[in-house]
Amino acid sequence: MFEEDFHRPVLLEETLLGLDPQPGNVFFDGTVGGGGHSGEILVRILPGGFLYGTDQDPFALEQARKHLCAISDRFQLDSINFSTFLGKAELPLLDGILLDIGVSSHQLDNAERGFSFQKEGPLDMRMDPRQELTAATIVNTYEEKELADIIYQFGEERFSRRIARAIALRRSEKPFENTKDLSDFVAGLVPWPGNHPATRTFQALRIAVNQELASLVEALPRAHGLLGFGSRLVVISYHSLEDRIV
Ligand SMILES: C[S@@+](CC[C@H](N)C(=O)[O-])C[C@H]1O[C@@H](n2cnc3c(N)ncnc32)[C@H](O)[C@@H]1O
Structure with a gap:
């Protein structure tokens, strides 16, 4: 850049x-x-x-x-x-x-910050790297209902319950490791027409991480x-x- x-x-x-x-x-x-x-x-x-x-x-x-x-x-x-x-x-x-307000294009473009579902990076999404809460914590440890609420409220995702249920099942076998892992997984759960199926889930997680x-x-x-x-x-x-x- x-x-x-x-x-x-x-x-x-x-x-x-x-x-x-x-x-x-x-x-x-x-x-x-x-x-x-x-x-x-x-x-x-x-x-x-x-x-x-x-x-x-x-x-x-x-x-x-x-x-x-x-x-x-x-x-x-x-x-x-x-x-x-x-x-x-x-x-x-x-x-x-x-x-x-929101995220900058520089933050989105930097794979290491973990904001983008299009780039492989850590499930991070913190604007402030000094804070503890990351997207990985939410995805891998929050109760299924809380996760569904986040995806619904902050992503306006109508398949929020389906996504949260599937994430909860999958992470009990193997926690989500990175952005690509999560975006590929969500893409298999939500119909494709329109934006990439992980768009709303990623927006929701980012909003939740950064309050x-x-x-x-x-x-x-x-x-x-x-x-x-x-x-x-x-x-x-x-x-x-x-x-x-x-
Ligand atoms: C869209 S960008 C702003 C770009 C800026 N206007 C420019 O000209 O480069 C949003 C920025 O706001 C920061 N940000 C978002 N929410 C914030 C908050 N609650 N407090 C402080 N910074 C915040 C993000 O870290 C990001 O760098």
């Missing part, structure tokens, strides 16, 4: 239109990722502005820091969940907040409380579960 790919943000024009960053503004980007949006915000709030940024993935923040340092030192990055940060940090009133929806639910009122009159909040969401919360 080229360096510039890491920083290529989605919906850039729309995001900047929504946030309207101006010189002197104070902004918070809760999902810095590779720093694409953050960099575009930072150049627009100079001179005098300041950017706070978080990402629970320390690898992403490393890249972002390099990118932002080339623009200015008027920023602070913390490798922490955005909801925790919004609840704890002593922040001034903010002019704008961006949450570009993505709970973070969003917790963060939105906190974000709202930090916005002054005329300030702006932009949330970029990727699927209906997130849309409903936003």
Whole structure:
């Protein structure tokens, strides 16, 4: 991957239109990722502005820091969940907040992170590698009913019970070892038309591992409380579960 790919943000024009960053503004980007949006915000709030940024993935923040340092030192990055940060940090009133939620293409593309059913890697899926819970723990140890609920609620998978039942039977013989093992197994259980049959199960596991929806639910009122009159909040969401919360 080229360096510039890491920083290529989605919906850039729309995001900047929504946030309207101006010189002197104070902004918070809760999902810095590779720093694409953050960099575009930072150049627009100079001179005098300041950017706070978080990402629970320390690898992403490393890249972002390099990118932002080339623009200015008027920023602070913390490798922490955005909801925790919004609840704890002593922040001034903010002019704008961006949450570009979900997983980054860089995380998906890196087989070692275990997010993708298309690449063989460990059953990991942690955005924050310091946390204990991995997808392997959920798949190999959670009770069948809890597993079915996760796949249903976070994947909107109508075959959730069938999948959970089959996983529970199979793992008692041989625990699931990697992403390919799981995606091939699920592909044999669910009809094919449309997306790959493991898409919904993988989405569900990722959301459960990273407690993505709970973070969003917790963060939105906190974000709202930090916005002054005329300030702006932009949330970029990727699927209906997130849309409903936003
Ligand atoms: C879609 S990417 C953001 C890309 C970013 N806007 C850019 O321009 O590169 C989402 C990022 O948010 C992070 N993330 C997701 N949920 C988070 C949370 N609750 N707290 C902190 N970071 C989170 C992920 O680790 C990932 O790097």
